[in-house]
Amino acid sequence: MEASPRSWRPRPGLTRTQRSREQDRAAGSASNRLVDVGGGRRGLASVALTPSGKTGRVSAVLQWTSDGRRRRLRLGEVDLPTRSANLREAWRLAGQTGLLVGEDTAGSWASSPATRASMRSNRSRDTKPELRLRSLLHREGLRYRVSTKPVPHLRRTADVVFSKARVAVFVDGCYWHGCPEHGSIPATNRDFWKGKIEGNIRRDRETDRLLTEAGWTVIRVWEHTPPTEALEVVRQSLAQPPGQPLRANGR
Structure with a gap:
């Protein structure tokens, strides 16, 4: 065959x-x-x-x-x-x-081959937490777009987008987005990584603001959030008018 x-x-x-x-x-x-x-x-x-x-x-x-x-x-x-x-x-x-x-890697931001390998393993899309959430959404009969810009002229890409309901879902990695429970800053090159992660947090908040001003509901899900809990937050947001940014499992 x-x-x-x-x-x-x-x-x-x-x-x-x-x-x-x-x-x-x-x-x-x-x-x-x-x-x-x-x-x-x-x-x-x-x-x-x-x-x-x-x-x-x-x-x-x-x-x-x-x-x-x-x-x-x-x-x-x-x-x-x-x-x-x-x-x-x-x-x-x-x-x-x-x-x-x-x-x-001469002059690289990473302090060692192990660090570089760790950074490369952080995928920008189709991560396991994303796939688990998308699987549950699909099982619920919900249809969505993946890794797309909610607002075409804004350079912001959401992981899951419900265009008709104007709901954008971001599945945030604990390391890169500064999770208060699991986020940490390496001891080596600490100032660099601290600035990098803080910059990501500022960009996340700016993204929330820009999309909310454009009439979208923004949902942020930590990678450690149970998929069923994230599903419930998405389900509730789809049943309501666009509103404030939401964070599954708190921020």
Whole structure:
């Protein structure tokens, strides 16, 4: 049985920029796609997905250009239902090859390789808390948009958006958004991280204000909030006119 086209085939009509952004999202960032191409130079790699007629799964290949020649490394087979999920899994496999070198870390904001690895593991979308909440919302028969701007001209992206009801949901990570229960500031480079997290908090409050002024209800959910509790806050907000920002589990 051949793999479903949905599991490997790209959307038709994508521009080169859009294809590159798709790879960036799957890898976690453009810097996570870097490989050493020799001479101290680095180049962007990409993952190609093709169906395997023999196994019915999807074959993943890492490819890049070095000295004008196309290089390819077979990563193995992936077997998830969507192209985006298979791309993410393929990039995870690519990370195990030792070929990816990441960004130049000289003068990096991170104090150690372990810190850099921890920071890279903080995904900007499709985190486990988001997926759990979205699963419950979908089970309730609620339909929504994911990772989109509630107000097109505002450079603010919400994790879950109910356009008709004008409800925007943000699932905030405890570290990056300064959770009073679980947030902490590293001892190394403390001033840098303190400023970074405080800046995120200020931006969150500004986002709440801008969206509320535009007639939206803003819901903020900590990543540690039980999904059922977050679901109840969303359900109640959908039944009411747009109002003040809400925080599931307090702030």
